[in-house]
Amino acid sequence: MKAQAIKDIKIKLATLTDANDPYLMALAQDERAGVQKLLQQFYRRLDKEQALKDKYVEMTSFERTLHQEGHRFIAGIDEVGRGPLAGPVVAAAVILPADVVLLGLNDSKQLSAKKRGQLYCEIQEKAIAVGIGVVDHEEIDRINILQASKKAMLLAIDDLAVEPTHLLVDAVKLDCDISQDNLIKGDARSVSIAAASIIAKEMRDNLMKEYHQIFPFYAFDKNAGYGTKDHLNGLKNHGICAIHRKTFAPVKNYL
Known part of the structure; x- marks a missing residue:
């Protein structure tokens, strides 16, 4: 019998998900180097997928x-945006269905x-509810970044279309009547917090890209307001802009 073409084997392997499939046993007897390479790639893919599944199960424990x-x-x-020299702090609140699977979720x-x-996109599609809270640079300067972060989180909770029965909060304790767990490095330990981390970062990064169109000297589209070399050069050559945090060093040196 004529050996199956390697390109056809590659297509077939892309459809398999079971390491015990009899087709794999037949391929193991094929001495062609190209076939053995495809088999190795297949098993590496299965190992990677299993690792993602194991990580997801671990992150759903809470x-x-x-x-x-x-x-x-x-x-x-x-929340995202504590460290930047410019722009708002953005928080997200995400309620996921109990049976949802979002492989790859992480900080x-x-x-x-x-x-x-x-x-x-997948979180927005599958979540029961997503809420966003934004606190701008002026409020950050007025009440400090920690209080601004907490305020953004509370705003995100208020923005939810469904009232939560419990909160899983990354690191900080919130002043509200809803029961809560405060998890250090929660965005790497809880799928719900990880989902909120992703929503908040995407929202804030996109907002900073819009600000870049207005204030093009600081590379906000690339650094999201963090103190990169391009950003610091922009401060040196053009001074501060309307969204800089005036209580943050080195911004306050340019007042």
């Missing part, structure tokens, strides 16, 4: 426990821009 306790609407809360800072964008 949500599973809360659902078992009777909580129906669990909101993950996170938004650990994801590529492409993967973050894909997950952003």
